[in-house]
Amino acid sequence: MNTAELLTLQLRVILSLVLRETRATFGTSSFGYAWAVITPTASVAVLVILFSLIGRHAPFGSSLALFFATGILTLQFFTEISGKLMTVFDANRALLTYPIIKDVDTILARTLLISATYFVIMLIFYSCLILVGMAELPVHPEHLVMVFCATAYLGLGYGTVNAVIASLWDTWMQIEKVLTRPLFFISGIFYVPSQLPQTAQTVLQWNPVLHLVEWFRYGFYSNYNSSILNVYYPLIVATILFLFGLAGERLFRRSRF
Amino acid sequence: MLAFDRVSKVYKLKGVKKVILDEMTFQFPENRNVAIMGKNGAGKSTMMRLMAGSEPPTTGHVYRSLRVSWPLGFAGGFNGSMTGIENIRFVSRIYGQDTERVIDYVKDFAELGPSIRLPIKTYSNGMKARLAFGLSMAINFNVYLIDEITAVGDQTFRKKSNAVFQEKLKSSQIIMVSHSQNTIREYCDCGLLLDKGRVTFYDDVGDLLKAYKSL
Numbered sequence: 001m002n003t004a005e006l007l008t009l010q011l012r013v014i015l016s017l018v019l020r021e022t023r024a025t026f027g028t029s030s031f032g033y034a035w036a037v038i039t040p041t042a043s044v045a046v047l048v049i050l051f052s053l054i055g056r057h058a059p060f061g062s063s064l065a066l067f068f069a070t071g072i073l074t075l076q077f078f079t080e081i082s083g084k085l086m087t088v089f090d091a092n093r094a095l096l097t098y099p100i101i102k103d104v105d106t107i108l109a110r111t112l113l114i115s116a117t118y119f120v121i122m123l124i125f126y127s128c129l130i131l132v133g134m135a136e137l138p139v140h141p142e143h144l145v146m147v148f149c150a151t152a153y154l155g156l157g158y159g160t161v162n163a164v165i166a167s168l169w170d171t172w173m174q175i176e177k178v179l180t181r182p183l184f185f186i187s188g189i190f191y192v193p194s195q196l197p198q199t200a201q202t203v204l205q206w207n208p209v210l211h212l213v214e215w216f217r218y219g220f221y222s223n224y225n226s227s228i229l230n231v232y233y234p235l236i237v238a239t240i241l242f243l244f245g246l247a248g249e250r251l252f253r254r255s256r257f
Numbered sequence: 258m259l260a261f262d263r264v265s266k267v268y269k270l271k272g273v274k275k276v277i278l279d280e281m282t283f284q285f286p287e288n289r290n291v292a293i294m295g296k297n298g299a300g301k302s303t304m305m306r307l308m309a310g311s312e313p314p315t316t317g318h319v320y321r322s323l324r325v326s327w328p329l330g331f332a333g334g335f336n337g338s339m340t341g342i343e344n345i346r347f348v349s350r351i352y353g354q355d356t357e358r359v360i361d362y363v364k365d366f367a368e369l370g371p372s373i374r375l376p377i378k379t380y381s382n383g384m385k386a387r388l389a390f391g392l393s394m395a396i397n398f399n400v401y402l403i404d405e406i407t408a409v410g411d412q413t414f415r416k417k418s419n420a421v422f423q424e425k426l427k428s429s430q431i432i433m434v435s436h437s438q439n440t441i442r443e444y445c446d447c448g449l450l451l452d453k454g455r456v457t458f459y460d461d462v463g464d465l466l467k468a469y470k471s472l
Contacts, residue, residue: 097327099327254315
């Protein structure tokens with residue numbers, strides 16, 4: 001087979017897997033997919049309401065909901081991919097009966113499905129905010145598309161590494177949860193990172209998720225001048241992680257079986 | 258070509274190391290139907306999965322230049338909560354087949370009736386086997402790997418599968434695992450005997466069956 005044929009084959013397999021996983025994850029009823037969209041949307045809404053109730057003001061702009069959502073939805077999207085990829089090898093073991101399906105296909109399929117779901121979630125959430133007047137139209141929509149892809153990419157890279165480690169060492173699943181928990185506090189979700197003291201900024205700028213959140217806000221606000229944002233940083237981290245993940249998948253393939 | 262080059266397969270589970278295949282080198286003869294026999298746990302099914310490429314060997318290489326089917330056994334890659342139709346669609350999609358043609362073929366062949374619209378977990382073993390068998394027959398492979406599956410179904414189903422098989426055999430080859438002497442005599446013209454990680458080739462099925470009995 002030549003490269004073009006191989007690519008078509010891989011694309012065909014990945015798309016079939018997406019369709020199958022959609023069906024397997026969301027069940028028979030069309031409402032299953034609705035829940036997948038409603039649950040994260042509602043959890044963000046609850047947090048926004050809580051913060052409003054305790055009388056917090058938006059650290060930037062006039063809408064607390066928008067500021068908070070740009071942070072938490074981006075983080076959620078990232079952790080959803082990286083977390084769900086952790087179990088991807090075990091969950092799809094039965095599928096490998098069909099030799100045409102490889103482990104990497106299942107990784108890509110799962111990433112695509114979660115990305116599609118979060119695309120719908122974000123679309124609904126931000127449209128609602130704009131409709132009820134809690135947000136303005138985004139100033140740089142093209143940057144929103146780019147940062148969405150970058151977030152998926154970082155989730156894919158980190159998730160692939162996670163999947164490889166978890167397949168070699170079960171306990172990693174628990175440890176990883178503890179390790180990523182602080183992301184909620186260090187990713188600039190409820191504060192403006194540029195307003196932090198210089199020492200805090202120099203430490204926090206190593207967190208690629210923080211750059212994604214900053215990038216997202218840059219796409220939404222007209223005058224969000226971030227002193228930290230470097231759009232290449234999360235992309236480079238994602239690429240390094242993804243390459244490590246793929247190498248690990250290949251290197252330890254024999255020991256997974 | 259379908260060949261094993263110094264293939265070993267070792268499973269390690271809870272600290273117990275189990276050697277299934279030990280440095281096995283073997284080239285499958287082309288255009289002949291090969292039986293694989295051996296005691297329970299001798300590694301017949303493992304060998305099938307290695308041939309198909311569903312699993313990599315621990316060391317060594319499997320060379321494969323033919324279109325080899327997935328190992329046809331009970332229920333392998335079916336998703337229990339998805340219906341028969343949905344499973345058929347998935348498999349025909351990944352193999353790039355015309356989905357509707359395959360569905361029609363399997364409906365006609367497996368005779369599952371309205372059950373084909375029910376989740377696989379409601380199926381009996383016989384029904385699953387019929388579905389798996391029909392599905393693989395709808396797709397053209399050079400080599401069909403069949404793991405203990407032909408013995409299912411009633412008389413009419415067996416007659417039917419036999420007829421389809423004979424048709425397929427004109428252009429394809431089968432490699433079959435079975436404990437049944439009759440099945441092996443019916444379909445195969447040579448065979449392998451697996452014992453303690455080693456493999457012996459028999460050019461004649463009669464010799465194979467004799468050796469199998471004396472294990």
